[in-house]
Amino acid sequence: MNIGTAARQSGVPAKTIRYYESVGLIGAAERTASGYRVYGRDDVETLRFVQRARSLGFSVEAVGNLLTLWRDRSRSSAEVKALAERRVADIDRKMAELAEMRATLLYLTERCHGDARPECPILLGLAGKAAASDSD
Amino acid sequence: MNIGTAARQSGVPAKTIRYYESVGLIGAAERTASGYRVYGRDDVETLRFVQRARSLGFSVEAVGNLLTLWRDRSRSSAEVKALAERRVADIDRKMAELAEMRATLLYLTERCHGDARPECPILLGLAGKAAASDSD
DNA sequence: GCCGGACCTTCCCATCTTTGGAAGGTTATC
DNA sequence: GATAACCTTCCAAAGATGGGAAGGTCCGGC
Numbered sequence: 220m221n222i223g224t225a226a227r228q229s230g231v232p233a234k235t236i237r238y239y240e241s242v243g244l245i246g247a248a249e250r251t252a253s254g255y256r257v258y259g260r261d262d263v264e265t266l267r268f269v270q271r272a273r274s275l276g277f278s279v280e281a282v283g284n285l286l287t288l289w290r291d292r293s294r295s296s297a298e299v300k301a302l303a304e305r306r307v308a309d310i311d312r313k314m315a316e317l318a319e320m321r322a323t324l325l326y327l328t329e330r331c332h333g334d335a336r337p338e339c340p341i342l343l344g345l346a347g348k349a350a351a352s353d354s355d
Numbered sequence: 356m357n358i359g360t361a362a363r364q365s366g367v368p369a370k371t372i373r374y375y376e377s378v379g380l381i382g383a384a385e386r387t388a389s390g391y392r393v394y395g396r397d398d399v400e401t402l403r404f405v406q407r408a409r410s411l412g413f414s415v416e417a418v419g420n421l422l423t424l425w426r427d428r429s430r431s432s433a434e435v436k437a438l439a440e441r442r443v444a445d446i447d448r449k450m451a452e453l454a455e456m457r458a459t460l461l462y463l464t465e466r467c468h469g470d471a472r473p474e475c476p477i478l479l480g481l482a483g484k485a486a487a488s489d490s491d
Numbered sequence: 492g493c494c495g496g497a498c499c500t501t502c503c504c505a506t507c508t509t510t511g512g513a514a515g516g517t518t519a520t521c
Numbered sequence: 522g523a524t525a526a527c528c529t530t531c532c533a534a535a536g537a538t539g540g541g542a543a544g545g546t547c548c549g550g551c
Contacts, residue, residue: 223527233528234510242508253517255528264482271481275456279508289478296475300467303460303477310457314450320411321446324439333436341435342425345407346400359498369499371538378537389546391499415537 222248225258229266236266244269244283277306358384361394365402372402380405380419413442 226233237256239245245265248256268289272282284302288294323344330340362369373392375381381401384392404425408418420438424430459480466476 221528232510235508237529238509251517251528253528254530255517268482271483273508275460275481276453285478285481288475289482292473294473295471296467296473296477297469297471299475299477300464300469303464303467307457307460307464310453310460314453314457317412317446317450317453321443321450324411324443324446328436328439328443331432331436331439333433335431335433337428337430337432339424339432339435341432341439342421345411345421346404346425347407357499368538370540373501374538387499387546389499390501391546409537 220258220263222256222258225263225266228263230270231266239266239269239279242279244279244286275306276310277302281306356394356399358392358394361399361402364399366406367402375402375405375415378415380415380422411442412446413438417442 220228222233222236225231226236229236231239236245240247240256245262248258248262251257265286268286269282272285273279277285281302285299288299288302327341327344332338356364358369358372361367362372365372367375372381376383376392381398384394384398387393401422404422405418408421409415413421417438421435424435424438460477463477463480468474
């Protein structure tokens with residue numbers, strides 16, 4: 220099948236498939252005499268795997284590792300688990316960061332009248348002056 | 356003061372200050388006869404504002420809007436509040452996404468022995484086959 | 492009056508993962 | 522043989538920096 224078909228079947232855009240090939244995440248596809256890339260069912264499966272892993276936030280590089288492990292029958296599940304756990308830790312860090320941002324923003328927005336008046340604790344907060352709390 | 360001093364006082368790296376100038380987030384600084392950028396206390400204050408807003412996850416473009424509102428004495432606090440609330444909504448979306456990733460990863464890792472054996476529900480999960488649950 | 496070191500300047504490249512487009516060749520169908 | 526729908530490569534953009542090269546400048550000490 221051509222790249223367009225593989226794209227439709229795997230959910231990975233043709234453009235992105237070419238990119239994955241260019242950075243070595245997936246192997247170079249065979250070509251027809253006229254230069255068209257040719258894919259088989261296995262390739263589509265690999266692309267789906269990549270797609271799922273990416274959607275779970277693994278970097279392209281990490282997906283490369285996962286692919287290697289996927290294909291390596293002698294690998295230990297511990298390696299895979301370690302990768303996944305590192306990913307969970309990344310996510311936790313990111314979530315904590317977002318939670319902190321959110322709390323700060325909420326603190327500021329709750330104190331802002333949000334009307335036609337110009338007084339705005341949000342801007343004061345961003346400016347570094349403590350948000351006014353005189354009316355709390 | 357020179358850019359290095361402004362950088363130290365604002366917490367924004369010199370390199371980044373130049374970038375902000377180049378994309379129009381902050382105005383072009385005046386120059387000495389020899390071409391050095393010159394900053395005053397107001398500029399440092401602006402940079403701090405930018406720094407705080409960026410650390411709350413506002414994009415450079417959004418910070419531009421906030422800066423405009425900050426300087427506009429006739430603006431309504433409602434405008435600012437709307438921006439901040441949109442930001443909170445962004446954060447909520449992102450956190451929900453991360454939570455979903457996390458749950459999936461955790462579901463898979465919990466089912467993985469994590470030993471020397473190659474069986475690995477994580478890889479099966481990524482491959483699209485439902486993770487085996489025969490030993491649950 | 493000059494030297495060293497710390498500062499500044501611009502410019503280009505790298506990051507990361509796509510996505511868009513331009514210019515051009517191919518395949519299939521009418 | 523025209524037309525549409527594919528495919529190819531290559532270049533550039535996005536966002537927000539960071540790194541480094543090549544070169545000019547400022548200040549203190551001797």
